[in-house]
Amino acid sequence: MAQVQVPELTGSLTSSLNLRRTALRLLDLAVPRLADWAVLALSDLGTGDVVLYGERREGLPAEHPPGHGSALGRVLRSGRTELLHVTPGPGPADALTSMIPHDGLQAEAAALRPAEVLGLGITARGTTIGVLVLVRGAERGFSEEDVAFAEGVARRSALALDSARLYEERRRVAATLQASLRPPELPEIPHARLAASYRPAAEHLDIGGDFYDAHGQGDDWLLALGDVSGKGVEAAVLTGRARQSIRTAGYFDRNPARILSALNNVLHRAGDDRFITVVCARLRPGPESAHVQLAVAGHPPPLVLRANGTLETPEVRGTIAGVLEDLWYHQIEFRLCHGDTMLMVANGVFEARGAGSCYGMERLEALLPGYAGAAPGVVCEAVERDVLEFLGGRPREDLALLAVTCGR
Numbered sequence: 001m002a003q004v005q006v007p008e009l010t011g012s013l014t015s016s017l018n019l020r021r022t023a024l025r026l027l028d029l030a031v032p033r034l035a036d037w038a039v040l041a042l043s044d045l046g047t048g049d050v051v052l053y054g055e056r057r058e059g060l061p062a063e064h065p066p067g068h069g070s071a072l073g074r075v076l077r078s079g080r081t082e083l084l085h086v087t088p089g090p091g092p093a094d095a096l097t098s099m100i101p102h103d104g105l106q107a108e109a110a111a112l113r114p115a116e117v118l119g120l121g122i123t124a125r126g127t128t129i130g131v132l133v134l135v136r137g138a139e140r141g142f143s144e145e146d147v148a149f150a151e152g153v154a155r156r157s158a159l160a161l162d163s164a165r166l167y168e169e170r171r172r173v174a175a176t177l178q179a180s181l182r183p184p185e186l187p188e189i190p191h192a193r194l195a196a197s198y199r200p201a202a203e204h205l206d207i208g209g210d211f212y213d214a215h216g217q218g219d220d221w222l223l224a225l226g227d228v229s230g231k232g233v234e235a236a237v238l239t240g241r242a243r244q245s246i247r248t249a250g251y252f253d254r255n256p257a258r259i260l261s262a263l264n265n266v267l268h269r270a271g272d273d274r275f276i277t278v279v280c281a282r283l284r285p286g287p288e289s290a291h292v293q294l295a296v297a298g299h300p301p302p303l304v305l306r307a308n309g310t311l312e313t314p315e316v317r318g319t320i321a322g323v324l325e326d327l328w329y330h331q332i333e334f335r336l337c338h339g340d341t342m343l344m345v346a347n348g349v350f351e352a353r354g355a356g357s358c359y360g361m362e363r364l365e366a367l368l369p370g371y372a373g374a375a376p377g378v379v380c381e382a383v384e385r386d387v388l389e390f391l392g393g394r395p396r397e398d399l400a401l402l403a404v405t406c407g408r
Contacts, residue, residue: 013160017167023053026132026157031055034150035134037109039100041072042122042130042161045169050076052102064101071098071119072131078177079121081151082143086115086135099133101263114138120149120154124162130159186214189221191285192404195296195376197384199399204327209276210234210346210400211243215250219284222250222259225344226278226299235274242267242276242321256280256295257331258319264297264329267322275322279344283404290406292335295329297321300350303364305379307339311365311371336406341375347396349383363390376403 013029016022023040030038040053041062050062050072071082084095086109095117096106105109108117115137116278121132132154136142160215179197186194196212209228224246228239242263250260259280267276277299283293295302298320304312318329334344345364352359367386373378380401 013157014163017164017169018051019161019164020059020324022160022164023059026057026161027053029153029359030132030134034146034153035136036112036115037135039105039109040122040130041066041076041101041133042165043076045165045181046172048102052100052105054105054108060102060105061407063100063103064097066101069394070101071095071117072101072379075119075121075131076128079123081121081147081161082119083147084117084119085138086110086112086113086117099131109135110210111252112137116141118150120150122154122158122161124158129158129162129165143209154158172386182212183214187221188215189214189216189283189285189404190219191287191408192221192283192290192406193376194223194402194404195236195380196403197377197399198281199384199388210348210398211239212247212344212346212400212402213243214402215247216254216283216379219286220254220285221285222254222256222400223281223283223344223404225346225400226276226297227347227400228276229274234272238267238274239275240274241270242278244296245279246278254282255331256282257329260295260297260318260325264319264321264327265325268323268325272322275320275346277320281344282344284405285336288338290404291333292336292342293331293333295331297329299347300345300361302344303368304336304343305341305343305368305372307337307373309369311368314375336404338407339405340372341367341376341379341403341405343376343379343383344402345383346398346400348399349387352387352391352396352399354392354394359390376405377405379405 013022013025027038030046044051053059059317075082086095096109099117099119100106112135115135118134120132122126131269212225214223228235245263245266246259249259278297278301280295282293294314294316296316297318301314301316314332316332319327372383380403383401384399
């Protein structure tokens with residue numbers, strides 16, 4: 001074993017930020033070079049629970065939480081190496097029970113008895129985040145040189161595992177935060193059909209500022225779609241504040257112009273240098289048609305696709321929210337008849353950049369008439385697909401759409 005250097009053995013571990021893949025690569029390095037059998041126990045960053053990775057396995061939760069008196073608990077607490085001996089005899093031995101808190105995995109390791117069990121702390125940034133458990137048959141055993149070499153592998157592995165663990169947690173936080181910016185599911189609206197589409201920017205962890213919302217009851221509903229400048233946690237916080245402000249203002253007054261005025265003042269007085277664009281509509285659907293009140297804050301107005309294929313763009317404008325105090329917004333009214341669709345589109349659709357040009361409004365206006373009379377979900381899907389084909393795999397912003405069709 002001394003002929004192989006630790007950096008050479010562990011070099012491939014840093015090539016991935018996927019925690020499970022990194023864990024399984026470490027186990028592939030460990031067996032058979034370091035041991036006849038191995039398992040990796042890692043504490044979950046969010047819950048602190050112990051998750052076990054074995055050969056060809058997904059992460060398994062510990063069936064027996066490692067207490068302070070168990071060997072695994074001691075190594076997790078201290079980071080110090082422990083070498084235990086498993087004696088012959090029926091059933092899993094105490095050393096296996098103490099180091100491997102999972103009945104199925106204990107049984108696998110017990111097949112090697114008599115054996116030696118080596119627990120190695122995985123320590124990164126001053127904290128022991130896991131334990132690499134190595135098992136060898138007694139005839140092979142662990143010499144002092146073997147233990148020292150395995151400790152070197154554990155030290156070198158710690159950074160890769162910790163980085164993958166932090167990356168996974170960041171993804172989880174980003175996904176949770178991003179999901180909170182949209183309703184978990186759209187409501188059922190009498191005499192109307194509602195659909196939305198949201199596709200986050202491809203393969204990155206930046207939290208976008210796009211949001212949409214729909215709330216109300218009976219024959220009075222408020223629809224909103226918006227986009228906060230920038231990305232990341234700060235943008236997400238502002239997005240959440242904007243969405244909640246719209247909901248709160250709508251509870252007292254469902255007039256879109258006054259809702260946007262209230263939103264503007266809330267954001268401006270918060271002192272944030274970011275801004276937000278919003279389209280806000282009050283929808284009052286009936287059996288034959290729906291009455292719409294519409295206002296916008298720096299956002300393109302929605303497109304109205306009539307059932308006969310005619311496309312209309314309501315003429316309404318308004319200043320972006322959060323920049324100036326005490327703004328008043330212009331509001332218009334119109335009707336949606338049976339089969340008409342109103343489509344709200346986030347800026348990421350218009351601004352999607354292909355080979356030398358942006359997707360733009362003209363391309364969208366050319367696409368939509370072909371979907372006259374279609375369900376709102378079909379319209380959203382068609383627009384999203386057309387934008388992605390236009391991009392041809394190029395980087396993009398978040399894509400968000402909200403559509404409502406009059407009639408069931």
